[in-house]
Amino acid sequence: MKSPARLPWLSETRIDAVVQIEPSLIIIAAALSMWLLYTVLLRNVSKERHHSLRHELANLTVHAGIFGAMAVGFFSLELDVFEYPVVVRLRPWLGLFVLLQGAVTFVKTLKVLTTQLLFLGHMREGVPALLINTFTVVAALFTGGWVLAQVFDFNVAPLLATSAVASVVLGLAVQDPLGNLFAGIAMQIDKPYEIGDWVEVVGITGKWSGKVHEVTWRATVLIGLMDELVVIPNRVVGQSQVYNFSQRRLPILRSVTFQVPEGHDLETVREITRKALRGIDEIVATPAPCVLFGEIGPGWVAARCNYWIDDYAAQWRVGDAVIVAVVAALKANDLHLAVQQVHLTDDSAAP
Structure with a gap:
C-alpha cells in the first residue's frame, strides 16, 4: 500500500525502506537462537548463572515476541483491505514503533550474546558487569544514532564537531568518573584478578585485603576478612600494587x-x-x-x-x-x- 498521504516530518518512504521483512526475521531468529547457544554450550555453569541467564533469555523472548507481533501488524497494513485514510496516516507511526522495538530487541540480543560468551570463557570466575554494561551502552548509542540517521536524516557528525568545547568542559567535570571507568576497562583487559580471587591492594593511601566481589564502572568491591565490603575506586587500584593469591592456584x-x-x-x-x-x-x-x-x-x-x-x-x-x-x-x-x-x-x- 503506497499512499501520497504522509506526516510532515515522518516519512513513510523512509520507514518502508528501513522496516523490512528479512531484517525483522533475522533479529527474531538471532534472539531465539540465544536459547540454543545457552542449551548447547552453557549446561555446566553454576546454579546462580543458570538463574541469571534464564531471566535474561526470558526477557529477551518477551521483547522478540512483542517485536514480531508489531511487525506482523505493520506488514499486514500493506494489504488493500486496510486502504483507509486513518490507517494510512497511522501506519508510519506504527512503523516507527516497530523500528524502535526492533532496535531494543537487537541491543538486548547483543547483551545476552556478550554475557554468554563471557560466561563461556570464564566458567569458574565471575564476570564483571562493567564489561557487559559498557558494551550494551555502546551498542545502544550506535543503534540509536543509526535510527536517527535513517528515519529523520539526522547527521550526528556536525553535532559532534560543534560540541567539541562542551565535550572538553564536560570531560573535565567528570574526570574522576571517567578515570575510574577507563581504569576498570583496562583492568578487565589486563585481568590482574577475577571475581572470587583473594587479593591485596597496596597503594599510597593504604592497604586493602579481601575477595573480589564485583567490578563496577566506578570501583572494585572486595569482601574483607571481617566480611565487610571494601570499595576501592578503579583508578586507585590501577595505580597500586595488586597481589593475587588465587590466580595461579598454588598454595x-x-x-x-x-x-x-x-x-x-x-x-x-x-x-x-x-x-x-x-x-x-x-x-x-x-x-x-x-x-x-x-x-x-x-x-x-x-x-x-x-x-x-x-x-x-x-x-x-x-x-x-x-x-x-x-x-x-x-x-x-x-x-x-x-x-x-x-x-x-x-x-x-x-x-
Whole structure:
C-alpha cells in the first residue's frame, strides 16, 4: 500500500525502506537462537548463572515476541483491505514503533550474546558487569544514532564537531568518573584478578585485603576478612600494587618467627617445630613445612617457620594454631622460648 498521504516530518518512504521483512526475521531468529547457544554450550555453569541467564533469555523472548507481533501488524497494513485514510496516516507511526522495538530487541540480543560468551570463557570466575554494561551502552548509542540517521536524516557528525568545547568542559567535570571507568576497562583487559580471587591492594593511601566481589564502572568491591565490603575506586587500584593469591592456584606461603635460647640444640628445635606444623590440618603437605634460622642476637636465635596453606582467608586462624602448637611442642620437650634479658648497672656505686 503506497499512499501520497504522509506526516510532515515522518516519512513513510523512509520507514518502508528501513522496516523490512528479512531484517525483522533475522533479529527474531538471532534472539531465539540465544536459547540454543545457552542449551548447547552453557549446561555446566553454576546454579546462580543458570538463574541469571534464564531471566535474561526470558526477557529477551518477551521483547522478540512483542517485536514480531508489531511487525506482523505493520506488514499486514500493506494489504488493500486496510486502504483507509486513518490507517494510512497511522501506519508510519506504527512503523516507527516497530523500528524502535526492533532496535531494543537487537541491543538486548547483543547483551545476552556478550554475557554468554563471557560466561563461556570464564566458567569458574565471575564476570564483571562493567564489561557487559559498557558494551550494551555502546551498542545502544550506535543503534540509536543509526535510527536517527535513517528515519529523520539526522547527521550526528556536525553535532559532534560543534560540541567539541562542551565535550572538553564536560570531560573535565567528570574526570574522576571517567578515570575510574577507563581504569576498570583496562583492568578487565589486563585481568590482574577475577571475581572470587583473594587479593591485596597496596597503594599510597593504604592497604586493602579481601575477595573480589564485583567490578563496577566506578570501583572494585572486595569482601574483607571481617566480611565487610571494601570499595576501592578503579583508578586507585590501577595505580597500586595488586597481589593475587588465587590466580595461579598454588598454595600460599605464610610464616611465623619466634626466638629460642642459643643454648638449645637447634636441630632438635627444628625437628620438634616441623612435627608440630605437620599436625595442623590446614597446612598442606606439599610443599612441606620448613624451619630456617635466619637471625641471631644476644642470647637468642630467631627461628622462622615457613608453611603453605590453600585458603587465604584462613591465614590468621592457621597462624594462631601454629603459635599454639609450637609453644606446646617446645614445652612438652622441656624447651622454651628465649626470654629477653636486660642488664642494669649502677653507675652511682663507681668510685
